[in-house]
Amino acid sequence: MATVTTHEIRRVGPRFGAEVIGIDLTHSVDEGTADQLRQAFQEHKVLVFRDQNLTPDQHVAAVRIFAEPFDHPTAAKDSAHPLVYPYNVRHTGKASTWHIGGLWRSPVFAIESLTYEEVPELGGHTLWADLQTAYDDLSEPFKVLLESVSAVYDADPQNYAQGATRSSVVETVEHPLVLKHPATGRKGLFISTSALGLTGVTPEEGRTLLDHLLRHASSPDYTIRFGWNPGDFVLWDNQATWHYAVDDYGDGARVYRKVIGVERPGDTSAA
Structure with missing residues (x-):
């Protein structure tokens, strides 16, 4: 039976990001x-649910509120559920x-999510x-220029797997530098530090342009920061944000499970 809940969406930054208070995702909602959570996700782009302690099955069910869980072709799978991918940064x-x-794919994942086990x-x-x-x-x-440029990335999913030793790039995929979000229609930068280069400009222009965009998009003006406890659950809009796991903890433990979401068949894009 679905649980009827009264909850609070608590903003954590002036631009985006929120914590959801009062929802227990170990039960269905x-x-x-669910509609309210989807609306909050579109608005805030990163949602954190504290102290959930989700099982693999519950983690997949929570992502299914927002998108279709994705079967990654190369990721190591959790023995408890084939759509859950375990990570231990020591390995x-x-x-x-x-x-x-x-x-490596087009479109990229709509959602990524983590349940933390050890921090x-x-x-x-x-x-x-x-x-x-x-x-x-x-x-x-500058926006007009960016509309005509794409970034080139490695298209081999094996090179993105946990602990992979990257092989040479054989096949590539292009993504536009400006992405119109399929759900909201809002435009945003779409760039990652793994970009191999840019199309439509000279190599020298591409290096300069890429360097500027990477520095601009990672400015503190646009960032939020979360710390973690075991049991915390977070999901984020992978087509409106990018992320960075701060490496300031030496050989400390960081163990988590990931579930990925993609658009469901039949989902309509924003006009």
Whole structure:
């Protein structure tokens, strides 16, 4: 039976990001609450639910409120559920760069989410930056230029797997530098530090342009920061933000589970 809830959406930054108070995702929620959560997700782009302690099945069910859980072709799978991907940074390595998930595919993942199991005593926070607001603050002539440029990325999903030793790039995929969000229609920058180069400009122009955009989109003006406790659950809009896991905890523990979401078949794009 679905649980009817009264909850609070508590903003954590002036531009984006929120904590959801008063919802227990270990139980299913009613459709009215699910609609409110989807609206909050579109508005805030990063939602944190504290002290949830979700099982793998519950984690998948929570993501299903927002998107269709995705079967990753190369990620190591949790023995308890094939749509859950376990990470232990002592074995898989750290994601301490600004990045977007799923750049090997088009479209990229709509949502990424984590349930934390072990965290360091100090440090190990995660940053997100709002790529849509970063785009808004660019000049109009610069926006016109960016509309005609794409970034090139490695298209091999194996090179994005946990702990992978990257092979040479054989096939590439292009993503526009300006993405019109499929759900909201809002434009934003769409850039990651793993970009191999830019199309439509000279190599020298591309290096200069890429360097500027990476610095601009990671400015503190556009970021929020969360620290973690075991049991916390977070999901974020992978098409409106990028993120950075701060590596300030040495060899401390950081163990979590990931579930990815993509658009459901039949979802309509914003006009």
